[in-house]
Amino acid sequence: xxxxxxxxxxxxxxxxxxxxxxxxxxxxxxxxxxxxxxxxxxxxxxxxxxxxxxxxxxxxxxxxxxxxxxxxxxxxxxxxxxxxxxxxxxxxxxxxxxxxxxxxxxxxxxxxxxxxx
Amino acid sequence: xxxxxxxxxxxxxxxxxxxxxxxxxxxxxxxxxxxxxxxxxxxxxxxxxxxxxxxxxxxxxxxxxxxxxxxxxxxxxxxxxxxxxxxxxxxxxxxxxxxxxxxxxxxxxxxx
Numbered sequence: 001x002x003x004x005x006x007x008x009x010x011x012x013x014x015x016x017x018x019x020x021x022x023x024x025x026x027x028x029x030x031x032x033x034x035x036x037x038x039x040x041x042x043x044x045x046x047x048x049x050x051x052x053x054x055x056x057x058x059x060x061x062x063x064x065x066x067x068x069x070x071x072x073x074x075x076x077x078x079x080x081x082x083x084x085x086x087x088x089x090x091x092x093x094x095x096x097x098x099x100x101x102x103x104x105x106x107x108x109x110x111x112x113x114x115x116x117x
Numbered sequence: 118x119x120x121x122x123x124x125x126x127x128x129x130x131x132x133x134x135x136x137x138x139x140x141x142x143x144x145x146x147x148x149x150x151x152x153x154x155x156x157x158x159x160x161x162x163x164x165x166x167x168x169x170x171x172x173x174x175x176x177x178x179x180x181x182x183x184x185x186x187x188x189x190x191x192x193x194x195x196x197x198x199x200x201x202x203x204x205x206x207x208x209x210x211x212x213x214x215x216x217x218x219x220x221x222x223x224x225x226x227x228x229x
Contacts, residue, residue, distance in 0.1 A: 004160075033217075042121075042221040043161070043204065058216055090160050104149065104208075106217070108160030 002027045004109035006091050012115045013081055021076045021112050023091030031094045032074040033058070033106065034066065036087040043090070049074055081116045088113050119144045119209050123220035130195055131228050138190040138203055138223045146210030150188050151217065152181050153204040161204055164190075195227045 004025045013019055025032065033048040035058075045058030049068040063085055065077040074093075078085060092106040120143040130136055142150065149168055153161035165174040167183040174181050178199060180191040190203055202222040209218075 035219075040221060043206075043217075043219040045216050045218075048216065059218075092160075105163045105166065106151075107163065108153075110160050111158070 002107070004091055004093055004107055006089075006109040006112050008112060009110065010113050012117065014117050015082055016080050019078050019081060019114075021078075021089060021091075021114070023074045023076065023109060024072050025074075025091075025093040025107070026072065027093065027095070027107070028071065029093035029095050029107075030071070031096055031104075031106075032068065033092045034064070034074070034076050035090045035092065036060065036085075037090060037111075038087050046076070046089075081114075083116050086114060086116045119207060119216075119218040121205055121207055121218050121220035123203075123205055123223050125223060126221070127224040127226070129226045129228060130192075132196060133194050135191070135193045135195070137192070138225070140188040140190070140205030140220055141186060142188070142205075142207045144207050144209040144218075148208045148210040150183055151206040151208070152188070152190055153206065155202045155204055155222070164203075192225070195225075197227045197229050200225055200227045 007022045030051045034046040035043045037043045044060045046064050047066040049055045055066050089112045091109040094104050094106045122141045124139045149166050151166050152164040155161045165181040170185045172183050178193050182189045202224045204222045206217045206219040
């Protein structure tokens with residue numbers, strides 16, 4: 001089954017304790033992206049990746065890191081989490097980026113709910 | 118800066134009562150406008166992509182239209198299973214900019 005998976009689905013942590021949220025897709029997609037969703041603010045893009053070793057900042061990259069060493073995986077790293085990073089996080093992928101008409105449909109993972117105390 | 122505004126924030130309809138959701142956008146040249154559906158506790162599910170003014174797309178009871186300033190998602194004779202939050206997003210025609218900008222969504226409730 002074609003899908004985007006995220007782990008963990010739920011995470012409670014404390015300020016400053018490094019964490020990684022994994023994202024994996026099995027559709028051989030080139031484009032992957034991370035979003036956070038907060039009430040009243042909608043979905044905001046954190047980072048995106050056009051392909052292996054190619055990443056760029058979205059609208060809210062502060063406090064986050066990403067890497068793309070393999071095509072299927074795009075982990076999100078919080079080196080020193082803070083309470084303002086409490087949110088619902090989504091990973092998404094598409095065959096190509098939004099610049100490719102007809103091949104830019106983004107498929108979203110199930111989400112990771114993070115609480116930073 | 119790209120902006121997307123969706124209205125209303127919430128909408129309650131009786132089953133069978135048709136209505137429309139609005140998505141107004143401001144971008145420096147539109148590359149694409151996307152509609153998604155999001156159920157509680159789940160990731161957004163793709164519905165439509167529209168590329169140019171005048172374009173329309175349909176899927177079951179949903180029809181999306183696009184003008185130069187806004188998009189509408191028309192829901193005809195909705196059923197309770199159409200209850201969800203509907204999200205609109207835009208991608209600007211900016212070389213090298215691959216970002217999507219989302220609106221905050223319209224929470225639709227269909228009452229049996």
